[in-house]
Amino acid sequence: MMRYSQTLIPTVKEVPADAEIISHQLMIRAGLMRKLASGTYIYLPAGLRMLQKVMAIVREEMNATGAQEIVMPVVQPMELWQRTGRDIDYGETLGKFTDRHGRGNVLSPTAEEGFTYLAACELKSYKQLPMNLYQLNTKYRDEFRPRFGVLRSREFMMKDAYSFHANEDCLHKTYMDMYNAYRRVFSRCGLDYVIVLAESGEMGGSGSHQFTVPCDNGEDVIVYTQDNQLAWNIEKAPVDALSKQLPVEVGPVELFHTPKAGKIDDACAYMKVKPYQLIKTLIYKSGEALIVVLVRGDHEVNTEKLTRLMGGAHIEMADEASIVSLTGAAVGFAGPVGLCDKAAEVFIDYGVAAMAVGATGANKTDYHIMNVVPGRDFPLAGPNIRIVDVRNAVEGDTYEGKKLLFKRGIEVGQVFKLGTKYSVKLEANFLDADGVEKPALMGCYGIGINRIIASAIENGHDENGMILPIAIAPWEVIITPAAPDEPVMQAAEQLYKALSEKGVEVLLDDRDLRAGVKFKDADLLGIPIRVTVGKKTLAEGNVEVKPRTEKEASLIPLATAAEAVAAQVTRMKENRR
């Protein structure tokens, strides 16, 4: 039971100046939260109720699969992260501090280490497997650039689960259990979502699906085939090899003076060619090894694909000194001619291999070369040379002959098969039935609780405010007495009591304000059902019921209102809208 006058729901009329996207604006305007600092938010009563509702749904569905809830400390010893190497891999995004004893600590951005540590301590026999543990806990990431309100924040609430298995079949079964539990969670939260194949990235591992809510403000790009049969995160989306261009008669390689044209567009301007006629040469580094990647000038290297080609090794762009020493030229003038045997690995994108002729860097500062024929002027085969798919899909690409389409989305959950990456490093072993000690196979499964709320708002709002699915709305019903009138207030109170007793979550707007203000706030809050008690209608023994999604209210008798509204709430919950 909640009374508006006793609840901190500080709604605001004006759009906050620092809120760019609609979900962020509405979360502030509806009084769900306030910003404490960049990327950190204080959840107020209404916002907290929404979080709690989502968490309750997640808990139910997780428990239903047999997963067990625990809580992991947010502050974890740095030493644990050093053992898996993720203190390095995570880079600056990993929040750290040193305590008074000089011990390094990590603010957990995810919790593979902690859960695997626990497994290493407690896991002994295959008889304990599978084991699936999860937590609902605050995560911290020192994001370079928090933005979009709660969509990319420093601190957020995540459900993370980690499963342990004796064999691949067992892992796959739990993986599918999680996959299906996630479908139920997102459906129950009233989200429209798509499931895409994803890259397991820095997490390491072999398989992954991402649950994404399509939305123009999303940070993820989804690629799907024209027939809607296949979908990927762009990090994963494969492309067909481009067909080989017909050979053309060209003269020998020609040196071209291109002063200061270290950028694609500048070089093109000098040589009067288009970016797609250019061969872009990028130098990456994996440990000490230098890797050369060739893509067409209008294409982008996909670092996830590159990582996979390197067998999951950590890669980064080479530093300036390495590039200069490899190519003998300033950054921006690298080219494949004469470079291929100097690099540890050369990855040539299909798009480049298909070119008949192109222009590229001359490995000489301020010079490019034209009339470069792949296969003639630089090798397309060799012990360190591979022709591969290493770029991002773009408009116009196909996969298996089907056109690829693109849209943006918000990632709300992801499931991964991790393999033994963490269990090996942290020695989470068990004795198998044959008496042999083996590292546990692992899976991990995350859900962004705050993002569920933001994406529900992105996809459910109008000019008056949020339109929330009943499953996650802060209250199911709001009662709005529309006149400061004793009988009106009494009727509202009576209805409030009756509905609450039926287990309906009701907010009674008992504030001494004009009706218009209350209506605006009820709309802003997106409460699915508004019951208005008015002077005139009450005189006839009626109250008004108006779903947030409808324009018009309907009149029902006060005497049976509690039952009717409770029934409507039940119906809406069943319909998930």
Add this chain to the structure above:
RNA sequence: CGGGGUGUAGCUCAGCUUGGCUAGAGCGUCUGGUUUGGGACCAGAAGGCCGAAGGUUCGAAUCCUUUCACCCCGACCA
């Protein structure tokens, strides 16, 4: 971390170019009154170290230097 922008009342913003009386508006808040079905009206009031520090000047919200915070674009991203 590179590029750009903004910091003035609780919120949204004007004033700054070209330094000069007591620093403004709308919304919100408080008091009194009139109102009461879609963010009412009238009267009154409170509320500011003009982000911070230094400098120039007779005089700084305004010009200069430094610094901090926040926002946007990029890079990065379970």
